[in-house]
Amino acid sequence: MADNRVVEGRMVTPESLAELIEGDEVMDAEAIADADRDCPECGGDVLEVGYMPSITEFVTGWKCQDCAWRETDRE
Numbered sequence: 001m002a003d004n005r006v007v008e009g010r011m012v013t014p015e016s017l018a019e020l021i022e023g024d025e026v027m028d029a030e031a032i033a034d035a036d037r038d039c040p041e042c043g044g045d046v047l048e049v050g051y052m053p054s055i056t057e058f059v060t061g062w063k064c065q066d067c068a069w070r071e072t073d074r075e
């Protein structure tokens with residue numbers, strides 16, 4: 001399925017990618033997209049996923065496909 005991507009050699013779904021970024025379980029996640037940026041650590045391709053860590057919060061997260069780098073739009 002097109003929603004599944006390979007990150008650090010492992011297949012991820014939107015939910016499991018969001019959980020990699022969040023470091024915890026998430027309630028819901030949108031489809032994975034290709035982010036228009038390169039990884040600042042290794043220059044690899046970066047994926048983007050919007051997700052809800054809780055019922056009241058929506059976060060956009062980014063994760064490198066090749067290394068452990070990750071980031072979110074919250075401080």
Ligand SMILES: [Zn+2]
Nearest residue numbers: 039042064067
């Ligand atoms: Zn990287």
